[in-house]
Amino acid sequence: METGEGDQSSGEVIGSGLSHMLAVPVQLEDPASQRVYIEWRGLALASPPALEMVSPFTRVPIARRWMEQSEPLLKLVHPDKGTQVDYIVRWITKTSSACFALLELAQGWPGEQSAPYQTIVEVLDRDMLWTLTADEFSRALPVLQTDINIRGVWPKSESEEVFGEMADWLSPQFRAESAVKEEAREVRCFECEEPIQESFVACPYCGAARLAPPCPECGKPVTQARNKRAYYHSENGRYPWHYAWDGRCQNCGLEFAARVSLSTGHLLFFEALKGGIEETLEKLKREGRDAESLRVGESEMEIRAGESVYSMLDDWDYQPTIEVKIRRAVASNMSATSGGLSREERMVMTPEEARALIEELQGRLRILMERKKWSRDTT
Numbered sequence: 001m002e003t004g005e006g007d008q009s010s011g012e013v014i015g016s017g018l019s020h021m022l023a024v025p026v027q028l029e030d031p032a033s034q035r036v037y038i039e040w041r042g043l044a045l046a047s048p049p050a051l052e053m054v055s056p057f058t059r060v061p062i063a064r065r066w067m068e069q070s071e072p073l074l075k076l077v078h079p080d081k082g083t084q085v086d087y088i089v090r091w092i093t094k095t096s097s098a099c100f101a102l103l104e105l106a107q108g109w110p111g112e113q114s115a116p117y118q119t120i121v122e123v124l125d126r127d128m129l130w131t132l133t134a135d136e137f138s139r140a141l142p143v144l145q146t147d148i149n150i151r152g153v154w155p156k157s158e159s160e161e162v163f164g165e166m167a168d169w170l171s172p173q174f175r176a177e178s179a180v181k182e183e184a185r186e187v188r189c190f191e192c193e194e195p196i197q198e199s200f201v202a203c204p205y206c207g208a209a210r211l212a213p214p215c216p217e218c219g220k221p222v223t224q225a226r227n228k229r230a231y232y233h234s235e236n237g238r239y240p241w242h243y244a245w246d247g248r249c250q251n252c253g254l255e256f257a258a259r260v261s262l263s264t265g266h267l268l269f270f271e272a273l274k275g276g277i278e279e280t281l282e283k284l285k286r287e288g289r290d291a292e293s294l295r296v297g298e299s300e301m302e303i304r305a306g307e308s309v310y311s312m313l314d315d316w317d318y319q320p321t322i323e324v325k326i327r328r329a330v331a332s333n334m335s336a337t338s339g340g341l342s343r344e345e346r347m348v349m350t351p352e353e354a355r356a357l358i359e360e361l362q363g364r365l366r367i368l369m370e371r372k373k374w375s376r377d378t379t
């Protein structure tokens, strides 16, 4: 897989697995009926993995579009079967009469057919593709090849011009979009996996609560989303109330982030004097401060929710994090051994790590918090 942006050389764009037919994996009718099956990108595959071809001269709807690790992706729907498949857009060529896209089956296909599996389709509009006959394919291929040879590098932004806005797949925006576009076949309990109704506020089998926590401002759940185990057409997983949450109360808009200004850190005295003594005193007067205020430093601290994503093939592990960013007015002498205060610090911890830090500093290590800032003059 290419990792850089726009670093594809023309020879790599068209692979050996090029065909005039659009392939879609053969999928299980009802994945919820079977506990064990081969899964690829959220699809429950029939065993052994096989691809079936969409007939030439057929309209193929685009169900979703997004950016995944800087590649433009399309989720296509088999027009007869209703099954879905993810394709990477590798190239788009526009002629005076048509627009052609070179598509490549998304990474990691577990079946035997040669990968990358590629095809050329005509783009009818942002929501619809058109599969080519063998003759049309033979005419489109040299047009595309010429364009590849001339341009060498394809700007991926062209996919947005053709297919519309492509949100990054890690963004809450993308997740919220996918949540409303697809309806789960069956909702199960997040904890015990027993089938439940979407309307339930708690699981009748294990008692697990399903609602988001209440907002401290308005008292309503911060989002309507509820914990669930769900099987969509194209993916399945455990979705907690915050899987597409943007960090704000959906009811009253309260943002769950803190920005704190602190008087702490190294003194500002010498930093302030860089502007000249007169100017500094003047400035302090305007701000209603005295020279004594320069004996403490200033820090801006921001605390907010983050998320770390770990992927193995098509398995995605989401870990909520606490992000702390600190900006300081003055840095100390930074050396490898002492680890002084830097101007900018970014710290990311899991909630469990953050809780351990707070508990230690409030408990056994409390004494570390009771130390004083001190100074000495050696002139």
Ligand SMILES: [Zn+2]
Pocket (backbone or CB within 6 Å): 189, 190, 191, 192, 193, 194, 203, 204, 205, 206, 207, 208
């Ligand atoms: Zn349960």
Ligand SMILES: [Zn+2]
Pocket (backbone or CB within 6 Å): 215, 216, 217, 218, 219, 220, 222, 249, 250, 251, 252, 253, 254
């Ligand atoms: Zn609220």
